[in-house]
Amino acid sequence: MSIVSRATLTASLDELLQPALFKDYGPNGLQVEGCETVGKLVSGVTASRALIDAAIEQGADAILVHHGLFWRGQDGRVTGWMKQRLSRLLAHDINLFAYHLPLDAHPQLGNNAQLALRLGVDVYPDARGRFGEQALGFLGERVVSSAGQLADHVSKQLGRPVTLVAEPDRTVRRVALCTGGAQSYFESAIAAGADVFITGEISEPQAHYARECGVAYIACGHHASERYGAPAVGAHVAAQLGLAHVFIDIDNPA
Template sequence: MDITNFQLSNFLDSVLTPEKIKDFCPNGLQVEGKTSINKIVTGVTASQALIDQAVDVGADAIIVHHGYFWKGESPCLTGMKKKRISTLLKHDINLYAYHLPLDIHPELGNNAQLAKRLGIIDLLPLEEGNSQSVVMKGRFPHPITPEELNQKIHLSLNKLPLHEPADKNQINTIAWCTGGGQGYIEQAANQNIDAFITGEVSEQTIHIAREMNIHFYACGHHATERYGAKALGEHIQNHLGIESIFIDVHNPA
């Protein structure tokens, strides 16, 4: 079975509703390729390595979390960007990208998928009253120790996190934002959350964690955002009958 590239675009927009949130890049079809689609590759970032692997497996479309044309970047198609886009055009591959819509989707999103892997329940927006919050809060079914959470993250993401401990022996409540969400740690601490998880860490984040007494875990931008694209591909395969292959291009960041 196959569908057209614009039918896939309409399906993705209906699932992820990008019109509901302001973003730093265009969401949806970013580079148009062939009309007929019967094989999709999903991944985190539209890097050259992902594109090359998509070419190798004969993909008609690539769907990623991190695409192109970010606000503030040069619009010129030169260097690395020229090579990436020329590869897509040469092989007539469609590129779709969904940034914040793929972070916040309540089932397929990066935040929801991370919560599922870590066993977090009772999910709510950390930004109270904002249904499009990119940072979430919840709790564990039973309190766990900081060391147990560290091990749970390690096993779930296959990555040992950076942990800045707090003066709390147990963790019940937790807030998290996949990717570069370290700036939300103060909001979590102000709501008396026991621990905060994100992908990246900034120098000041450690001081905030120490002074506001909240456990902080930096688990890797890539590692925390692998699972939304994978879940989206599986959703497409289940609902549209289109073959979907998730390709994880290793990135230690």
């Protein structure tokens, strides 16, 4: 395996994910500076203490996540859980890279594209294949007999129960999806002509919209829907640069 500079890894990730194109809720890219050279990259969903500790055990020089440490509007004091996470990263000289919306949006390796791939959704290759704010939502088709059958398929693929708001025998063909906490994209999915919307979470209003608009809604878990982008990007960049790469999935019921 190769060893590359932190700057080289940063440039490769930025070139792939194009963070400058997005208006996001926190900083994308290098969030915590560690050692100057990287030989082993660990990817995960969230920069939790459990992931950081697991990465330390793996001998990681860098961690790549979807959910980083810093978000717009949060308390800026380094106390409690923030101190615990940062102290581990700094003590072991580990670089932390985080990409939020750019990791959702990548057309092949992002969370939405990878979830569509695993669920067998054929995303439209033209402009019809995107919807919603910053074109983060994906739209395509999947041959399925009913909303209930699709919900069962999603549950089986992700290994967890899902919430379906629809008559189970409702016919669906056009599938919209946007991973994580994308409840607010439901109305855009309806406007885009979706028969069913798949996302991580559901809030109270979406159940009413689903019933009143005749569009099925499947909530499959925030973490469960976003387990695929970080390892896909991590594996791609690691192969490109000759780095060792390990994906660590920290279980999360949310």
